[in-house]
Amino acid sequence: MNLDQLETFLAVARTESFTKAAPQVHRTQSAVSRQIQELERSLGVPLFERLGKQVLLTNAGRMLLNDAPLLLQQTETLRGRLRDIGQGVSGELRIGATVTAANTFIPDVLAQFRLRYPAVNLNLLPGQSKLLARRLRRNELDVAVLGSQVEEADLTACLHIPDQIVMVASPDHPLTKKRTIKPAQLDGVDFILRESGSDSRTLVDHWINEQQVSINMLMDLW
Incomplete structure (x- = not known):
């Protein structure tokens, strides 16, 4: 049994005639x-x-006549949903984002997306860039916002958003009295940094090693 046969059956049942049903389904009587x-x-x-x-x-025909319209309606609904998924206007979108991105600009982006595509179910997974990249490769995510450059050959970065990393200190810290701070002045200074493996921590560690600065790590902030 297929949909064309059901539509033809309904036309014959309504008209009680093969001949009269033929033009309704755009077929010959035979x-x-x-x-x-x-x-x-x-x-x-x-x-x-x-x-x-x-x-x-x-009797069997009357039973089918009772159920056929619902079957056709459900099928048409399913076709529409599948068509919407194919056009990207419904379904599920799995998004990965670094913790920083998830707590800053991502909520506004998702809110705008939701207004435009209300039928799409959004799932947001925060995490470190390396973990998110692995999830992308395993097809566990559809898209991800990473905090570092993509190194995997089978992943492509579509957009780069510039960002800055700044130091924050207490107003009475000696360094806050200076207009500019040279890297050497950070030797022995107490620091609280993001956890090891995070993108911002990786960038800071790289800069510290590059500048040959020795800081005093007080705490990892998760």
């Missing part, structure tokens, strides 16, 4: 008759009684 025969053969029961040019529903 094609309509053949489709009904194939439908009856696939179901294993007669659906119509042939009385000359008139056809009447059997």
Whole structure:
């Protein structure tokens, strides 16, 4: 049984005639008759009684007539949903983002996306860039906002957003009295940094090593 056969069946049931049903389904009378025969053969029961040019529903035909419209409606609904998914306007979007991105600009971006595509279910997973990149490669995410350059050959960065890393200190810290701070002046200074492995920590560690500065780590901030 297929959808074309169901539509033909409904047309014949409404008109009680193969001839009258033919133009409604854009087929010849012989094609309509053949489709009904194939439908009856696939179901294993007669659906119509042939009385000359008139056809009447059997008990099985009346049962199918009761259910066929709902089947067609559900199928059309499913077609529409699948079409929307194919066009990117419904379904699920799995998004990965660094903790910094997830706590800053990502909420505004998702809010705008939600207004434009209300039928899309959004799932946000915060994490470190390396972990998110692995999830992308395993197809556990559809897109990710990373805090470092993509090194995997099979992943492509579509957009780069500039950002800055700054130092924050207490107002009474000696360094706050200076207009400019040279890297050497950070030797022995107490620091609280992001956890090891985070993108900002990786960038800071790289800069510290590059400048040959020795800081005093007080705490990792998770």
